[in-house]
Amino acid sequence: xxxxxxxxxKLISTMQERLTGFFEHGYLYFFKGSxxxxxxxxxxxxxxxxxxxxxxxKIADAEDKGIAVGNLSxxxxxxxxxxxxxxxxxxxxxxxRYSMETGQWSEFVNTEWCYENVFTDNDKVYWYLNGKGFYExxxxxxxxxxxxxxxxxxxxxxxxxxxxIYLYQFFETKESSVSPMFYIFDRQYNLIDSVxxxxxxEDYSLTFYVTELEDYVILSSAVISNPPDYYLLKxxxxxxxxxxxxxxx
Numbered sequence: 312x313x314x315x316x317x318x319x320x321k322l323i324s325t326m327q328e329r330l331t332g333f334f335e336h337g338y339l340y341f342f343k344g345s346x347x348x349x350x351x352x353x354x355x356x357x358x359x360x361x362x363x364x365x366x367x368x369k370i371a372d373a374e375d376k377g378i379a380v381g382n383l384s385x386x387x388x389x390x391x392x393x394x395x396x397x398x399x400x401x402x403x404x405x406x407x408r409y410s411m412e413t414g415q416w417s418e419f420v421n422t423e424w425c426y427e428n429v430f431t432d433n434d435k436v437y438w439y440l441n442g443k444g445f446y447e448x449x450x451x452x453x454x455x456x457x458x459x460x461x462x463x464x465x466x467x468x469x470x471x472x473x474x475x476i477y478l479y480q481f482f483e484t485k486e487s488s489v490s491p492m493f494y495i496f497d498r499q500y501n502l503i504d505s506v507x508x509x510x511x512x513e514d515y516s517l518t519f520y521v522t523e524l525e526d527y528v529i530l531s532s533a534v535i536s537n538p539p540d541y542y543l544l545k546x547x548x549x550x551x552x553x554x555x556x557x558x559x560x
Contacts, residue, residue, distance in 0.1 A: 430471030439469035459500035
């Protein structure tokens with residue numbers, strides 16, 4: 312596909328305004344500006360249909376929740392809600408959501424981390440804090456609970472899906488003497504298995520986890536500069552003998 316096959320549908324923002332947006336169910340939800348960068352002038356989220364030239368519609372203004380310009384760190388749409396991540400020096404990262412059906416805002420949930428370690432669904436917020444453990448917040452009760460202990464020393468990033476929680480390690484310097492670990496938990500926080508990613512990495516300040524497919528977990532030794540080059544077989548989870556395999560071998 313080249314530029315000759317592109318069909319302009321509508322103007323959403325200018326190059327000067329910039330744009331941060333996410334697609335969901337045939338719509339683009341977007342913010343005019345570059346989130347968390349200086350120079351933003353508003354915190355309004357818009358919605359526009361992807362396949363016609365209808366006008367964009369204002370969905371939510373984060374100012375209504377007391378989120379000032381410069382405090383908005385991230386947002387995304389999910390199942391009828393807009394989730395907002397904010398940063399304030401005194402509370403670190405907090406999360407709240409706006410219902411597109413009722414127009415109501417939730418209370419803030421103090422996750423301390425932004426979206427990297429956080430998973431959301433209609434009922435709960437789930438997150439992992441390094442050196443502390445796994446936490447859950449229930450919207451119905453407004454209660455935050457610590458539900459499992461932390462895995463050990465080091466810095467970890469968590470990734471959640473409907474079946475598993477992946478906890479993967481990374482390091483700030485190449486001089487680290489320990490190769491990073493990859494842990495697999497079930498959604499009840501039981502440790503199923505783990506594997507050492509004993510591969511020389513190009514950038515030790517970045518995670519080696521990329522994504523997952525139905526049968527595989529995709530890993531990379533150089534996330535920014537090269538395509539993914541390693542993988543795990545999900546069929547080996549729980550065997551105690553997970554192999555890190557080179558793509559193409």
